[in-house]
Amino acid sequence: MNIGIDIMGGDYAPEEAIKGVISYLKSISDQEEDIHFVLIGNPDIAGPYLAALEQWEGSYTLIPSASVIGMHEHPTKALKEKQDSSIAIGFGLLQMGKIDAFIGAGNTGAMLVGAMYTVKAIPGVLRPTIASPIPKLNGRYNFLLDVGANADCKPEHLVQFAVMGSLYAKHVLDLDNPRVALLNLGEEEGKGNILAQATYPLLKQHSGINFTGNVEGRDLFLDNSDVIVCEGFTGNVALKIAESVYHIFAEQKKIQDPFLDQFNFEIYGGTPILGVNAPVLIGHGISNQPAFKSMIENAVKLVKSNFTQILHNHFAEKAEA
Amino acid sequence: MNIGIDIMGGDYAPEEAIKGVISYLKSISDQEEDIHFVLIGNPDIAGPYLAALEQWEGSYTLIPSASVIGMHEHPTKALKEKQDSSIAIGFGLLQMGKIDAFIGAGNTGAMLVGAMYTVKAIPGVLRPTIASPIPKLNGRYNFLLDVGANADCKPEHLVQFAVMGSLYAKHVLDLDNPRVALLNLGEEEGKGNILAQATYPLLKQHSGINFTGNVEGRDLFLDNSDVIVCEGFTGNVALKIAESVYHIFAEQKKIQDPFLDQFNFEIYGGTPILGVNAPVLIGHGISNQPAFKSMIENAVKLVKSNFTQILHNHFAEKAEA
Incomplete structure (x- = not known):
């Protein structure tokens, strides 16, 4: 090749x-x-x-x-x-x-x-997307998408992100039956803005993914999901807050911690366009x-x-x- | 009283x-x-x-x-x-x-x-809003709003959040000429989703606030603003990521740091409904x-x-x- x-x-x-x-x-x-x-x-x-x-x-x-x-x-x-x-x-x-x-x-x-x-x-992909790995406390990663390529999305776009993220997690990250979650402002079904509320049932009824429900901002670094789906505006804000956590604690405050080490982009290199x-x-x-x-x-x-x-x-x- | x-x-x-x-x-x-x-x-x-x-x-x-x-x-x-x-x-x-x-x-x-x-x-307030203080590295706070009461917003809502946040910062937090920023996925004017793109010029031309432009997720904990405005979906995700930073580093990893101490909600107590x-x-x-x-x-x-x-x-x- x-x-x-x-x-x-x-x-x-x-x-x-x-x-x-x-x-x-x-x-x-x-x-x-x-x-x-x-x-x-x-x-x-x-x-x-x-x-x-x-x-x-x-x-x-x-x-x-x-x-x-x-x-x-x-x-x-x-x-x-x-x-x-x-x-x-x-x-x-x-x-x-x-x-x-x-x-x-x-x-x-x-x-x-x-x-x-x-x-x-x-063909059939409405919006190619950029994803980014977000470190979890348990040493693994959440695969967050979209992180900025698509600032405004419709429910069908988020469903495709879920599918592409899930296939990537399965075939490239070698995860078995990856858990796909929707980033939201509450855990319960029915919570969210209009986009999240409309996307939830589409993800729930989708046979090709293992949808496990909503996750909140507090779940970003936790092992409650493998793939987290959102529009690119919120995803970009979330990614940049996560990156700033690394800058503040690892680079500025010189705190040594395996969780912080995982933020080092050298480990995962780059971001695929899916x-x-x-x-x-x-x-x-x-x-x-x-x-x-x-x-x-x-x-x-x-x-x-x-x-x-x-x-x-x-x-x-x-x-x- | x-x-x-x-x-x-x-x-x-x-x-x-x-x-x-x-x-x-x-x-x-x-x-x-x-x-x-x-x-x-x-x-x-x-x-x-x-x-x-x-x-x-x-x-x-x-x-x-x-x-x-x-x-x-x-x-x-x-x-x-x-x-x-x-x-x-x-x-x-x-x-x-x-x-x-x-x-x-x-x-x-x-x-x-x-x-x-x-x-x-x-009268005249389209959407009352919930705000939350977010600690900055320099010991002060960013006043973030909306953090979840209004998941879907129009530009005129964000402008009112900016005004209410600015007045709160001035009269209750005693900040002189508080800097108001728009949460966005890039620094430059013209960046953003449709909402942010439409809101920017309204904030820029507003005579009642000291609008200083866009801030990104990486600015959340920095002293580049005093008031940060966004719709309640992104604001809620940002707030909960910030709260999880406290849980992870202060509560779980027992790291002692003045920045982390500021996250302690006991200091600021509660969230006003503006x-x-x-x-x-x-x-x-x-x-x-x-x-x-x-x-x-x-x-x-x-x-x-x-x-x-x-x-x-x-x-x-x-x-x-």
Whole structure:
């Protein structure tokens, strides 16, 4: 398989992206040598760092890019104007099937828009979504979605998030019969805003998921669910509060605790875009070597598990039904 | 002034409510003796605890109630059926002007519905709201509203929350020119769901508040604002995540930290209902002596500052304009 990486994306590009590739290559055995990296970046800038890849020169190809989309550029505008950017070239390769997955830690909006305009949404998927793992006190994670791609949602969107989150938890996170919960302001059925009230019965009657009811904000870090569904406005606020808990207690107050360690994004690397026609992983802007390695592992798992095809099959069946 | 207290409300009723009254009475000087307590409760149950109030027997009156609205009863139904309950009697007294403020730590929904059906919303106030203080790292608080009373909101509701929160911060919390922010998923103007996008320009052009722009989930515990406005769904999720931070780090992990100490609801006591025709304070179900004392102090401050009249004047001017 071919894993494409935007080595110009992120605050520590291209060094940490390339180090992540090396770290991954060192970790795998010979049997897995069918993994080939397609690195997209500026040869002049990346050149010195690529020297470290010398012993794996058969394991990667450098595709030259001329420009970079900055972290604060307008996604749609930047993608249109910078067709020679690493993100635009990456999605072009993904669309042509030259790579099987695309990883980037650059402009999140551009990654999302790029995915939507090139490989596009899987037929039947109304709204591709971005998910994020939230650490639980017991050492596991809640998989929260949507976390910002879809600020306004309808009940049918939340139902699809529930399905995609559940399939991801099952096939990629290896969870058996993952518990899917609806984020709400109360536990009881009937609680919520209009969206949550309308979504609850749809989730309850859905045969394809293990819906376990509502969870509240206080359940975010608890093991009362495996997948938590909400619209992207509340999900984004919840994610950023969770991230601030890490900044406050681990980084500022220097408190050492296994629960806080789990917040370290290096462990889980990046955030998948669920519902598009190829595996796409978005990394934090501050992604470093372990984060890139994690994203590569995740991308390999997404490709090997045929996750895109699993979603395809699910939504194709739904369309026929 | 007459301060009414539902001494049957809360997990530790009536003992802690009565202890809170004693604690307050001990703390005030003779000059403030014009404060009279109207305690609403079952004489048989409260009797033994009232003995401790012997030396202040001129400072309180017991109004007997026969029933209690349980924590999990349906608010509207319970209020209709249990007119002899402490909450129903308390709001009756408030409506008749026999008490100047009402404090209760019982069923939150019943307190809210009771306020709406008896003293009612201030003319011009579209939606009374419940606010909650959120600790900041610098030792102060963000005043977050709405935190659950209004799960679905329109821009004009959020604007009124901003005005009421700002007036509360100024007149009750003694903040000079309080900074009002909109909770959003990004910092820049134009970000957000439809509600936030439509609310931003209304807040920006409002002459009566010091609007400082958007804040994100990561700003909840930071000193980038004094008042944070959102609809009650996201506000409730945010509040409960914040509360869970206290449970996890202070109660479970026994971490001692001044920031965590601030989460202790005993410090701020209860949550005001803003926008109704009299001061009403809702306490946590687990309210104890210090929490009741704080709520009494808060109620006294609300009455002394003439806060209800301040809101009245503001919204009356708006209606005329």
